[in-house]
Amino acid sequence: ALQHRLWPDIDRLVKQQVAMSRMGIGDCGTGWQLFAEDGEMKMYRREEEIDGMVVDPLKAVHIVKGITGHEVCHYFFNPKYRYDWETTLEHMTVLENISDDTLVFLQTHKRIWPASQRDVVFWSHIRKLPNDQDRDGPDIWTVVNNSTESPEHPANVGKCVRIYLTVCLLCQTRVHPPKDGAPITRDDVSCKITYCSVVNPGGWAPASVLRAVYKREYPKFLKRFTAYVINQTKNKPLMF
Numbered sequence: 001a002l003q004h005r006l007w008p009d010i011d012r013l014v015k016q017q018v019a020m021s022r023m024g025i026g027d028c029g030t031g032w033q034l035f036a037e038d039g040e041m042k043m044y045r046r047e048e049e050i051d052g053m054v055v056d057p058l059k060a061v062h063i064v065k066g067i068t069g070h071e072v073c074h075y076f077f078n079p080k081y082r083y084d085w086e087t088t089l090e091h092m093t094v095l096e097n098i099s100d101d102t103l104v105f106l107q108t109h110k111r112i113w114p115a116s117q118r119d120v121v122f123w124s125h126i127r128k129l130p131n132d133q134d135r136d137g138p139d140i141w142t143v144v145n146n147s148t149e150s151p152e153h154p155a156n157v158g159k160c161v162r163i164y165l166t167v168c169l170l171c172q173t174r175v176h177p178p179k180d181g182a183p184i185t186r187d188d189v190s191c192k193i194t195y196c197s198v199v200n201p202g203g204w205a206p207a208s209v210l211r212a213v214y215k216r217e218y219p220k221f222l223k224r225f226t227a228y229v230i231n232q233t234k235n236k237p238l239m240f
């Protein structure tokens with residue numbers, strides 16, 4: 001396929017992020033602390049600071065019945081749904097349509113007092129991966145979002161502080177075939193979701209405020225997003 005300017009970065013980062021996501025919490029070494037739990041959803045963070053700024057890596061694992069990995073990644077990647085589930089979003093623009101699986105976004109997020117408002121420019125890439133651990137299992141789907149430069153939107157010139165993030169959403173579909181060989185329905189599928197993110201807030205913000213925001217917003221985001229996908233897909237045919 002014709003390579004575009006971001007392809008080498010994207011390919012390298014996707015492979016790295018997928019490898020990291022597939023590692024369980026245990027073998028990521030210690031340091032991960034469980035900070036939120038709700039049914040099948042478990043959220044971990046590591047407390048890390050760079051130049052006094054909180055950049056706590058986050059890893060969430062969730063198992064959701066009735067949806068597939070392709071569906072989760074489709075509703076996460078596609079800009080036309082984002083305002084429906086991303087509650088902290090103030091404005092979103094697609095700066096570039098690089099290909100049908102790679103977009104560049106500019107987003108401004110609602111201001112979180114007393115920190116100044118943030119914006120972010122990132123490429124977003126969706127990819128299906130062969131399930132090399134279970135040959136005849138369904139494919140794995142992933143979306144990786146990673147900050148990138150935009151000459152037309154230089155950092156920190158307007159009112160917003162530019163943040164830097166790397167996000168990886170990795171989805172493994174599980175099919176529990178019905179005994180009597182009946183066709184597979186939504187009752188026979190579930191999706192194991194791994195969501196990893198590292199957000200550098202780009203400029204000073206009180207550690208206590210940021211940690212409180214993340215503690216509140218990340219569980220809310222994953223619950224709201226997965227409920228959205230369930231609701232959007234319930235009367236539609238399964239997307240594998």
Ligand SMILES: O=S(=O)(CCO)c1ccc(-c2ccc(C3CCCC3)c([C@H]3C[C@H]3c3ccccn3)c2)cc1
Nearest residue numbers: 086088109112118145163167199201214217218221
């Ligand atoms: O997974 S994505 O790529 C989905 C596309 O939107 C993603 C997720 C999260 C963010 C983000 C970036 C910065 C902040 C903070 C940092 C200092 C002040 C704003 C927050 C705060 C608003 C909180 C938040 C945390 C978790 C989820 C949603 N909202 C969120 C951006 C993109």
